[in-house]
Amino acid sequence: MHSAPRAMPRHWRRSARRAGRPRRRRAAPAAGAAPSTGFAVQLGAFRSEGDAAALVNQLRGAGFTVFSERVQTANGTLHRVRVGPELDRAAAERLKSRLPAPHSANGMIVSHP
Numbered sequence: 001m002h003s004a005p006r007a008m009p010r011h012w013r014r015s016a017r018r019a020g021r022p023r024r025r026r027a028a029p030a031a032g033a034a035p036s037t038g039f040a041v042q043l044g045a046f047r048s049e050g051d052a053a054a055l056v057n058q059l060r061g062a063g064f065t066v067f068s069e070r071v072q073t074a075n076g077t078l079h080r081v082r083v084g085p086e087l088d089r090a091a092a093e094r095l096k097s098r099l100p101a102p103h104s105a106n107g108m109i110v111s112h113p
Helices: 010-018 049-061 089-098
Strands: 038-046 066-073 076-086 108-112
Touching: 038 049, 038 089, 049 066, 049 076, 076 089, 076 108, 089 108
Parallel strands: none
Antiparallel strands: 038 076, 038 108, 066 076
16 A cells, blocks of 8 residues: 655755756856946047057057047047946046056046946
């Protein structure tokens, strides 16, 4: 004589359902990934995309996280060059002080984005 199967406790049932599936993991942010909001150091706004690209390449070569963005103004298209971003203004100020001359003197802290 066989006894009736016993009901599994709920937490066992959930575990049994998941047993054959790989565990999901949240994607961690990439090491050194820049924050999407905060502050950046703007180094200039150029009419020439080539001039902006040259500064971007120079600073990337020096190990900085730098980007340019195209903006439309009343005076035409400009290409802003910015370093960062950092989470807070104090971190952006420290970043500005680490920039090579003359960029450290000419940089302006701006909100990002």
